[in-house]
Amino acid sequence: MSLEIIPVPVKNEIKKDDDIVQMFLSNFKDVQDGDVIVIAQKIISKQEGKTVELAQVIPSILSVGLAAEYEKDPKLVEVILSEAKRIVRMESGIIITETRHGFVCANSGVDESNLPKGFASMLPENPDRSASEFANKIHEKSKRKVAVLISDTFGRPFREGQTNVAIGTSGIKTLDDYEGKNDVHGRTLRVTKIAQVDELCGAAELVMKKTKNCPFAVIRNLEYDSSGDTISTIIRSKQTDLFR
Numbered sequence: 001m002s003l004e005i006i007p008v009p010v011k012n013e014i015k016k017d018d019d020i021v022q023m024f025l026s027n028f029k030d031v032q033d034g035d036v037i038v039i040a041q042k043i044i045s046k047q048e049g050k051t052v053e054l055a056q057v058i059p060s061i062l063s064v065g066l067a068a069e070y071e072k073d074p075k076l077v078e079v080i081l082s083e084a085k086r087i088v089r090m091e092s093g094i095i096i097t098e099t100r101h102g103f104v105c106a107n108s109g110v111d112e113s114n115l116p117k118g119f120a121s122m123l124p125e126n127p128d129r130s131a132s133e134f135a136n137k138i139h140e141k142s143k144r145k146v147a148v149l150i151s152d153t154f155g156r157p158f159r160e161g162q163t164n165v166a167i168g169t170s171g172i173k174t175l176d177d178y179e180g181k182n183d184v185h186g187r188t189l190r191v192t193k194i195a196q197v198d199e200l201c202g203a204a205e206l207v208m209k210k211t212k213n214c215p216f217a218v219i220r221n222l223e224y225d226s227s228g229d230t231i232s233t234i235i236r237s238k239q240t241d242l243f244r
Contacts, residue, residue, distance in 0.1 A: 001221045007207040008216035016049040021137040024216055031144045036219040037134070038204035041152040041167060042114055043215040044130050045121040052079055054118050070095065076110065076120060083108035083122050099123060102235045103167060105154050113210070124150065127168025128230045135170045147171035147224065151201035153210075157243065164205040166197035166231060173227035174234045195234055196224070 008028045014020060020043060025031070045051060059067070059074035063081060067074035070093045077095070081087075084097035088104055097108045101123065109123040124130050131148040138146050150168030155161075166174070176194040204217035 003222055004218075004220040005203055005207050006218040006220065007212070007214045008218060009212060009214040010216070011213070014043045014046045014215070016047060016051075018047050020044075020047050021134060021141065025138075025141060028216070028218060031138060031142045031146065031218075032220065033145050034147075034220075034222070034224075035144070036147045036149065036172060036200060036222055036224070037138070038149045038151050038201055038208070038217045038219065039131075039134065040208060040215040041109075041123065041127070041150055042111070042121055044124045044127070044150055044168075048124055048130065050122045050124055051115065051119055052122065054079070054120060066090070066095070076112070079120055079122065080108045080110045083110060101127070101167070102232065103154075105152075109152060109167075123152070123167065128170065129168075131168040131170035145171070147226070149197055149201055149204075151204060153205075163198075164201040164208075165195075166201045166234070169197050169229060169231050171226055172197060172229070173225040174229040174231070197234065 008024060010023055010027055012023065014023070024037070054073065054075040057075040057078050059078040060081070063078040064074045066072070067077045070090065072093070080095055080097065083099055085100050086098045088096040088098055090096070095107055096104065098104050099108050103109065103123075110120050112120045115121060127150045131150050135146055135148040138144060148170045149166045149172070151164045152167045153162045154165050156163065174195070174197045176196045200219055200222070204219060208214045208217050
């Protein structure tokens with residue numbers, strides 16, 4: 001059976017406290033057990049009220065200084081710093097931070113796209129919880145057991161372009177571990193762990209796009225192990241990270 005990736009576009013703009021589960025089910029009436037639902041981070045942030053009107057932000061002296069040096073809006077820099085646990089690197093107008101969640105990314109995940117002018121969104125407070133709550137509500141309403149991934153667009157060291165990765169997960173093993181298994185020549189694999197939740201989010205983006213008002217995708221006919229894994233299982237520790 002072939003793997004399917006089904007886009008689920010919506011017509012309405014998502015607002016705080018909207019019932020996005022009902023919105024999804026109204027636009028996709030064929031949920032099946034084992035489906036993997038990929039959700040764009042932006043609609044989770046909007047629904048949870050994780051947006052800010054920049055006109056209301058008061059920048060700190062540090063934000064004003066960094067903004068002047070890197071030609072950025074000081075109010076936007078203030079939001080970026082408020083979402084950061086630490087600054088990893090600043091160069092060429094780019095601020096790389098480690099977020100409170102442990103993600104290393106540009107601008108702490110703060111983004112102005114697909115929002116009214118003068119507004120910015122931040123990452124969800126707890127993307128794993130957001131994914132779990134969505135999965136539980138899908139089960140309540142449809143009686144189907146699904147996995148849910150919250151996806152966002154990240155850049156990558158040593159590679160041009162961005163790709164979507166998982167920032168929240170529910171009901172699926174994050175890593176497909178080949179350690180101890182034999183390859184086709186009988187050699188034992190020692191360290192191969194495939195970040196399958198990232199691969200799924202990257203594949204889903206091929207149908208979700210950025211300009212199609214398609215915040216959901218359903219991946220069907222995927223064989224996967226159910227799991228209580230959280231996104232922390234896919235974040236490399238400082239002890240094994242050669243680039244920190």
